[in-house]
Amino acid sequence: MEFDIEKITEIYGKGILKELEEQKEEWIENVEYLKEKHAPRIQELMERYPYTFLMDPILFQRKVESLLNTLGINAWEQIEEEMDLWEALDD
Amino acid sequence: MIDKIKLLQILIHYGVKLSSSKRKQIEESSRPEEVEEILRYLIEERKISSRNISKCTSILQQNPKSIRKNYEFLTSKPIHIYNVETCLHILEASPTDLEDTYLYVEKNFGLKAMNKNTSILGVKKSRIEEIVYLFGEVLEKDVLLGAATSSRTIQEIDEIISICNAHHVPITSSVFKQIPYDVLMDIRICLLENIPITGSVFHKSCKDLKTLIDWSKTEHIPLTSSMYACPLDDLKEITKVAAATNLDLQGQLFRKDPKKTEEIINLCEELKMKVGISILRSNPEEIIKIVEVCNKYDVEICDSMFAKDAKEVEDIIQLCQKEGVEKITGCCFKGSKEDLEEAIKVCKKYKMKLEGSIFYKDAKEIEDIAQVCKNYGVKIETTMFHRTPNEVEETILICNRCKIPITGGLFINPPTDYPKIITLLKRKKIEFTPTAFQRTYEELNSIIRICEAFEIEPCANMFTEPPNEVFRIIQIAVKNKLKITGSMFQKDSKNFQDVLDFTQEQKIPLSSSMFFRTKQELMDMLDICREFQIPPRDSIWRRNPVEFEKILDLAKKYQAPLSASTFRKKPKAVEDIIKKCMELKIEPVGSVFKRTPTEIEEITNIYQELLHQKPTNNAFNKKPAEVRKLIELCIKNDIPVTGSIYRKKAEDLKDSIDFIKENYGQKYCLPTTIILDKKHLAPVLSYLQGKRYLDTILNSSSILRLTLEEIIERECYLHKMGYPCITEQNTFHPVFGWSRKLFQERKQQLENGNFHRK
Numbered sequence: 001m002e003f004d005i006e007k008i009t010e011i012y013g014k015g016i017l018k019e020l021e022e023q024k025e026e027w028i029e030n031v032e033y034l035k036e037k038h039a040p041r042i043q044e045l046m047e048r049y050p051y052t053f054l055m056d057p058i059l060f061q062r063k064v065e066s067l068l069n070t071l072g073i074n075a076w077e078q079i080e081e082e083m084d085l086w087e088a089l090d091d
Numbered sequence: 092m093i094d095k096i097k098l099l100q101i102l103i104h105y106g107v108k109l110s111s112s113k114r115k116q117i118e119e120s121s122r123p124e125e126v127e128e129i130l131r132y133l134i135e136e137r138k139i140s141s142r143n144i145s146k147c148t149s150i151l152q153q154n155p156k157s158i159r160k161n162y163e164f165l166t167s168k169p170i171h172i173y174n175v176e177t178c179l180h181i182l183e184a185s186p187t188d189l190e191d192t193y194l195y196v197e198k199n200f201g202l203k204a205m206n207k208n209t210s211i212l213g214v215k216k217s218r219i220e221e222i223v224y225l226f227g228e229v230l231e232k233d234v235l236l237g238a239a240t241s242s243r244t245i246q247e248i249d250e251i252i253s254i255c256n257a258h259h260v261p262i263t264s265s266v267f268k269q270i271p272y273d274v275l276m277d278i279r280i281c282l283l284e285n286i287p288i289t290g291s292v293f294h295k296s297c298k299d300l301k302t303l304i305d306w307s308k309t310e311h312i313p314l315t316s317s318m319y320a321c322p323l324d325d326l327k328e329i330t331k332v333a334a335a336t337n338l339d340l341q342g343q344l345f346r347k348d349p350k351k352t353e354e355i356i357n358l359c360e361e362l363k364m365k366v367g368i369s370i371l372r373s374n375p376e377e378i379i380k381i382v383e384v385c386n387k388y389d390v391e392i393c394d395s396m397f398a399k400d401a402k403e404v405e406d407i408i409q410l411c412q413k414e415g416v417e418k419i420t421g422c423c424f425k426g427s428k429e430d431l432e433e434a435i436k437v438c439k440k441y442k443m444k445l446e447g448s449i450f451y452k453d454a455k456e457i458e459d460i461a462q463v464c465k466n467y468g469v470k471i472e473t474t475m476f477h478r479t480p481n482e483v484e485e486t487i488l489i490c491n492r493c494k495i496p497i498t499g500g501l502f503i504n505p506p507t508d509y510p511k512i513i514t515l516l517k518r519k520k521i522e523f524t525p526t527a528f529q530r531t532y533e534e535l536n537s538i539i540r541i542c543e544a545f546e547i548e549p550c551a552n553m554f555t556e557p558p559n560e561v562f563r564i565i566q567i568a569v570k571n572k573l574k575i576t577g578s579m580f581q582k583d584s585k586n587f588q589d590v591l592d593f594t595q596e597q598k599i600p601l602s603s604s605m606f607f608r609t610k611q612e613l614m615d616m617l618d619i620c621r622e623f624q625i626p627p628r629d630s631i632w633r634r635n636p637v638e639f640e641k642i643l644d645l646a647k648k649y650q651a652p653l654s655a656s657t658f659r660k661k662p663k664a665v666e667d668i669i670k671k672c673m674e675l676k677i678e679p680v681g682s683v684f685k686r687t688p689t690e691i692e693e694i695t696n697i698y699q700e701l702l703h704q705k706p707t708n709n710a711f712n713k714k715p716a717e718v719r720k721l722i723e724l725c726i727k728n729d730i731p732v733t734g735s736i737y738r739k740k741a742e743d744l745k746d747s748i749d750f751i752k753e754n755y756g757q758k759y760c761l762p763t764t765i766i767l768d769k770k771h772l773a774p775v776l777s778y779l780q781g782k783r784y785l786d787t788i789l790n791s792s793s794i795l796r797l798t799l800e801e802i803i804e805r806e807c808y809l810h811k812m813g814y815p816c817i818t819e820q821n822t823f824h825p826v827f828g829w830s831r832k833l834f835q836e837r838k839q840q841l842e843n844g845n846f847h848r849k
Contacts, residue, residue, distance in 0.1 A: 007798065009768075010768070010770075010771055010798060011767055011768060011771045011796060011798070012766070012767060012768055012771075013739075013743060013767075013768035013769075013770075013771075015738075015739065015740065015743060016738070019738055024629070025628060025629045025630050025655045026655055026656075028629075029626075029628065029655065040830070040832075041830040041831070041832060044830050044831055044832075048796045049796070051734075051735045051738050051766070054738065055681060055682075055708070055709065055734075056654050056655070056656050056680055056681030056682065056708065057654050057655060058652045058654045058680050058681065059680060059681050059708055080829070080830045080832075080833055081825065081828065081829060081830075081833060082825060082828045083793070083796075083828050083829070083830055084791070084793030084796075084828050087763065087793065090733050090734050090735050090762075
């Protein structure tokens with residue numbers, strides 16, 4: 001999966017590159033998890049909310065599950081229409 | 092005369108071994124209660140090994156009161172007592188003689204020389220004085236002591252010196268082991284046989300030397316210096332043992348009798364230990380005791396320990412643990428316990444971290460290096476202690492001249508090639524890296540040429556391998572169409588190929604951390620992953636199989652979740668962190684593994700103090716001081732603390748906060764705005780302000796995660812649709828929250844005329 005690194009650094013600053021490098025394993029695993037969950041727009045979620053992808057996979061999965069449970073059966077459609085719902089993952 | 096059974100019983104009780112001839116001598120000349128008193132004093136009271144007494148049985152024929160007085164005198168002095176214990180014959184001197192000799196040698200030769208030549212204390216002061224008087228101008232100080240300790244008469248010493256001078260042979264202490272005739276003949280034999288004349292040659296009389304040389308020619312075994320001290324029969328035995336166990340004929344093999352050597356080799360095999368230089372100098376009983384000491388204190392066994400006896404090893408370990416030496420390595424056993432104590436004092440004086448490798452140097456050298464660092468205002472690096480103080484200074488000067496930041500890697504090699512290497516890197520426009528100094532100039536040049544041939548950028552890790560390995564690794568990577576990364580150069584080319592083969596055989600994706608491991612380690616760990624259904628993550632391969640299993644056990648024991656972060660540290664560190672988390676009732680997951688237990692506690696306390704709550708997991712991304720800065724910054728600006736702030740540096744966050752405050756007002760400093768880059772915020776906030784949309788950010792700030800172009804594009808869409816950008820609830824229209832795909836679809840519908848109002 002390709003991400004627009006330039007866009008991410010434009011919005012969040014160059015410091016995020018180091019974070020992405022150091023926590024590569026975490027965000028790759030989190031991305032894989034979302035793929036298994038058939039999440040749409042993973043690339044865009046990552047570009048808009050990169051910090052959420054840097055968290056430990058165990059915590060990430062827990063929070064995603066909680067969010068999806070709260071939003072109900074059409075959770076992903078809701079997220080696609082209101083991407084800022086994803087902000088709920090930040091504590 | 093002593094009853095022989097009584098004597099035997101005493102010797103058995105104290106574990107002293109004696110040949111029958113030596114026992115007979117003692118039987119004839121001693122009283123049982125005196126023998127017993129000596130043994131009780133030395134072994135029970137002074138904890139001297141019975142093995143040392145077995146080597147010096149004449150001490151059992153002495154006056155117990157003299158022995159006690161002499162020992163007490165020596166323990167009151169700064170002489171290393173371990174040297175005395177391996178040189179017990181010095182206790183046989185009369186107390187007056189011993190004191191006279193001690194004071195004379197200390198004054199004229201120094202404590203260091205005395206520790207090196209402790210046997211000198213068994214020599215009368217008058218003899219030493221005479222030798223110094225007659226030969227002080229022609230012999231080095233330690234050679235004078237060697238001559239005094241020998242059994243040569245003054246006349247013989249004089250003759251030997253003349254013989255050596257006539258043949259231009261350097262005079263060392265061992266030259267006085269033989270009578271003048273043998274010295275002369277040894278020299279002539281060496282000249283005839285074209286053998287280098289070193290001090291060790293004089294361990295042999297001329298007859299024995301000739302026999303040894305003939306044997307080495309017949310067996311085609313090159314002579315090494317330690318062979319000269321070994322009886323020929325023993326040499327034959329030892330070479331047989333070495334051949335049978337596939338050991339290289341290293342010098343230390345010949346320092347022991349063959350039975351002992353074979354015993355040591357077998358013992359090492361049984362204990363799964365490498366046969367090192369020092370271990371061959373030891374004996375099986377001592378080796379076992381040392382291993383027991385290491386197990387007792389949970390210290391890794393290292394070869395240099397075996398140059399000492401178990402008691403000294405234990406004393407050194409206890410000292411290290413008491414003084415807080417971070418990692419007890421072989422360097423700690425280089426000198427005596429007293430040497431180490433002095434070195435530790437110097438380290439504490441200069442507030443240096445007590446790490447094992449520092450003790451590679453003695454106290455004076457440590458102080459000299461610390462002083463160099465102080466003079467140049469440079470942080471002390473442990474690698475500096477592989478260099479002399481002059482080399483450290485030279486390296487610092489070169490780095491200061493070339494404006495290279497000083498790091499530990501710069502001190503691994505001597506600085507001879509450094510100026511040329513720096514010039515080469517500059518000429519080739521390659522960014523300087525300390526690993527470049529791990530290679531010679533020629534090697535570095537070769538590596539750079541190899542990279543040029545393959546049209547790839549040299550990277551720091553390449554310089555950790557010699558040129559031929561770099562070439563092979565690059566070849567393999569190119570053949571497998573892999574992008575060249577630094578981690579590929581962690582080990583040699585064979586290992587690199589093995590790792591690739593492994594991933595292909597097992598059909599698992601290649602990850603960079605795999606190059607830290609051998610193929611066997613990868614296989615072992617993959618088996619464990621499969622058995623426990625653990626996904627083979629990148630971070631797993633950073634640990635070796637033993638560490639990996641220990642971490643799994645810990646996770647099971649403490650019922651801690653297993654994630655990528657758990658494998659970032661070694662098992663002991665992981666356990667300490669889990670325990671601390673349990674103590675503070677924090678989940679042991681994620682970022683906690685980035686911190687030490689102390690830091691975890693500090694961060695928890697900071698949260699309690701400033702926010703009266705438990706820390707979120709994200710807080711552990713930063714060290715305590717930074718956490719405090721970030722929280723205080725938020726509190727000062729009345730901004731709720733969220734996890735994302737820990738992804739920024741305090742100064743960057745302050746930048747964003749100050750920018751927003753100064754240009755738009757405090758109220759726009761929100762958790763969602765301050766984490767964005769100032770360069771992005773500037774045009775976007777300015778645009779929104781121009782459009783009078785700024786206040787809406789207070790209700791819905793997610794628009795700020797779009798670029799200015801995206802905001803304008805969506806605004807245009809809304810304008811075409813006839814919708815306002817701000818809703819009645821004073822939030823931004825949901826269009827600004829659509830995914831890009833959704834927005835493009837709707838935009839396309841609009842362009843195609845298939846729109847509908849929502």
